[in-house]
Amino acid sequence: MNFNTILGSVDFLEHLRGKKATFLLAGSVTKTCEIPNISQAGIPGKLYLTPTLDAEFLCLKTVRSLEDIAQTPKGVPTPALITRAVHELKPFSNLEILDLGLEVKPQLNYFKIHDFAINPSVRIDDGAQINAMEIFQKGLEFGTNYESSDDYVILAESVPSGTTTANASAKALGYKCDAYFSSSFKDVPNDIKNSTINEALKRVQKDDDVFAKLSKVSDNMLIFNAGFILGSTSKNLKVILAGGTQMATVLLIVNSILESMQGEIDSSNIALCTTKWIDEDENSNIKALLEQLNFPINTYASTFDFSDSLHPALKLYDEGEAKEGVGCGAALCYAAINGVNKKELTSKIESFLG
Amino acid sequence: MNFNTILGSVDFLEHLRGKKATFLLAGSVTKTCEIPNISQAGIPGKLYLTPTLDAEFLCLKTVRSLEDIAQTPKGVPTPALITRAVHELKPFSNLEILDLGLEVKPQLNYFKIHDFAINPSVRIDDGAQINAMEIFQKGLEFGTNYESSDDYVILAESVPSGTTTANASAKALGYKCDAYFSSSFKDVPNDIKNSTINEALKRVQKDDDVFAKLSKVSDNMLIFNAGFILGSTSKNLKVILAGGTQMATVLLIVNSILESMQGEIDSSNIALCTTKWIDEDENSNIKALLEQLNFPINTYASTFDFSDSLHPALKLYDEGEAKEGVGCGAALCYAAINGVNKKELTSKIESFLG
Numbered sequence: 001m002n003f004n005t006i007l008g009s010v011d012f013l014e015h016l017r018g019k020k021a022t023f024l025l026a027g028s029v030t031k032t033c034e035i036p037n038i039s040q041a042g043i044p045g046k047l048y049l050t051p052t053l054d055a056e057f058l059c060l061k062t063v064r065s066l067e068d069i070a071q072t073p074k075g076v077p078t079p080a081l082i083t084r085a086v087h088e089l090k091p092f093s094n095l096e097i098l099d100l101g102l103e104v105k106p107q108l109n110y111f112k113i114h115d116f117a118i119n120p121s122v123r124i125d126d127g128a129q130i131n132a133m134e135i136f137q138k139g140l141e142f143g144t145n146y147e148s149s150d151d152y153v154i155l156a157e158s159v160p161s162g163t164t165t166a167n168a169s170a171k172a173l174g175y176k177c178d179a180y181f182s183s184s185f186k187d188v189p190n191d192i193k194n195s196t197i198n199e200a201l202k203r204v205q206k207d208d209d210v211f212a213k214l215s216k217v218s219d220n221m222l223i224f225n226a227g228f229i230l231g232s233t234s235k236n237l238k239v240i241l242a243g244g245t246q247m248a249t250v251l252l253i254v255n256s257i258l259e260s261m262q263g264e265i266d267s268s269n270i271a272l273c274t275t276k277w278i279d280e281d282e283n284s285n286i287k288a289l290l291e292q293l294n295f296p297i298n299t300y301a302s303t304f305d306f307s308d309s310l311h312p313a314l315k316l317y318d319e320g321e322a323k324e325g326v327g328c329g330a331a332l333c334y335a336a337i338n339g340v341n342k343k344e345l346t347s348k349i350e351s352f353l354g
Numbered sequence: 355m356n357f358n359t360i361l362g363s364v365d366f367l368e369h370l371r372g373k374k375a376t377f378l379l380a381g382s383v384t385k386t387c388e389i390p391n392i393s394q395a396g397i398p399g400k401l402y403l404t405p406t407l408d409a410e411f412l413c414l415k416t417v418r419s420l421e422d423i424a425q426t427p428k429g430v431p432t433p434a435l436i437t438r439a440v441h442e443l444k445p446f447s448n449l450e451i452l453d454l455g456l457e458v459k460p461q462l463n464y465f466k467i468h469d470f471a472i473n474p475s476v477r478i479d480d481g482a483q484i485n486a487m488e489i490f491q492k493g494l495e496f497g498t499n500y501e502s503s504d505d506y507v508i509l510a511e512s513v514p515s516g517t518t519t520a521n522a523s524a525k526a527l528g529y530k531c532d533a534y535f536s537s538s539f540k541d542v543p544n545d546i547k548n549s550t551i552n553e554a555l556k557r558v559q560k561d562d563d564v565f566a567k568l569s570k571v572s573d574n575m576l577i578f579n580a581g582f583i584l585g586s587t588s589k590n591l592k593v594i595l596a597g598g599t600q601m602a603t604v605l606l607i608v609n610s611i612l613e614s615m616q617g618e619i620d621s622s623n624i625a626l627c628t629t630k631w632i633d634e635d636e637n638s639n640i641k642a643l644l645e646q647l648n649f650p651i652n653t654y655a656s657t658f659d660f661s662d663s664l665h666p667a668l669k670l671y672d673e674g675e676a677k678e679g680v681g682c683g684a685a686l687c688y689a690a691i692n693g694v695n696k697k698e699l700t701s702k703i704e705s706f707l708g
Contacts, residue, residue, distance in 0.1 A: 009463060011413075012464055015465050017442075018448070339443045
């Protein structure tokens, strides 16, 4: 197992080799996921459950809030399986859940679930109705005060239809986005996504500031994590943003906030890690998104794929049906810098599918 | 994988099984390496680059200060490959570089490079011209103040032509040395080495004290690390000296300094780990060197060899062409007490050679 450097140099990830990581899973629901066929990240009609189930599976290898693991209609298993498999072979030192507006609280004892009194956000084609400043400040405060006894923090997300809200957010903030955003669909349902995004963007006014824009078109995870990142730099916490284009959007939001405040960031302790499936995705371009930042960002992609597996459900990843989520790309990079064997990891993931 | 006990008992190394290690690589240049044919540890004419390249390869699996990995004329690959392979399969928790007089600073970000404002030392046949007391005190201070969050420290070296300076140092201090010193050559070029050592020893006066002798015939690594060892005992830091006859000489220097001060050392937290190739070397005798110490020292050798490899470049190790360096013996002992599989390690090393 290994990783590729998309932006920056190998040094950041290499110097974390063998070091201890806390894994934070930020779960959030935007009711955008209720728009039919907008995402395949979960069970149709029950996508609001996906982050809850992902949190349970990641922590416990079982789901409690539903009888089965979230599966998409085509049978693509949640990337939580990948992250969980890494956690079994080379455990993170600490797992915590950030509740950034879940419909259903994960049924977990002993695990820390941070409650920020955040509600699920409204469909972006209904105006999202987020108090973006408040969510941002909650993230900022959490990032500023977060104490870890580990060497670095992996910050992951589970937000069904989150690529749609991310795309809308980046576009509202004026970034070049066309063909840069991935989706959990292979045959990207651009009509539904684009019409939703366009509908959402209609509400954005020219003289809206960053937070006014985000209030109308974004999701809690994006805004909160932008605050977290800015807060974390005040104490030199090393943070790996674990995800694809959604986490890239977190950084675009950070960038816009800094621009509006004429502020600066020392981004040397922040990196982004994603999957090979995002890195090689022809329908998106994470590098092009990140190159619009005014600050450098070390960016890596795991080289892991399912070439050692014959399992048809897993092969769907290699075919582009699913690409990221639940921090699986960063988990795979973590596995790579901690001596996890590809064959053993593949078998472990297969074992979850029976 | 396993290890043999050369001196002392298995207990020290066994009690470190499963514990966390910091790996310190002390790199230094003695211009002795410019003497033609004195060492094959690197590229002829560019041996001064070897410690720089070793540091880069160990940390990053790439070299930045030269296009290729240091290879000897016969194609013996640097032992940094072995240490790096161990670091990939069972990472050290922390890697740091000690610059004890490098010509070229390793190009590393994020990794700590300790700078002691030490210059490369002069050829020993030109009198070395080291301020041994100052170098020793820098080592002493560093060892006294060094804080590790890990359970023990592996202290390794990369010093081309370092066996020559070690041999000269031990001889100048009055230890029995004949046929005890190894070299990175199989067909040990005794004429060049011995004539260099004899030329160097001509400058040593009968009434020179330990530091005066070392100033004329030694190298920075040996002197600094003797200080480090003495400093480290003040806070019970567990230290594994990672190397062969050079690290044995560090202990001989410690011994001579203690004798001159009528001091004593609690050596129970210090050990030396080396390779099978040193342990079984017919041209040297590390055990005989260490038996001249006034204090006991737990000494181990890895049992690893390239019997599982068919790669001709690696077979040269088993044929005695290369034996130690970049702490590969201690890295192999670390691998042995951390469950690394011999076949997997062999494959990993082979993968670096393409």
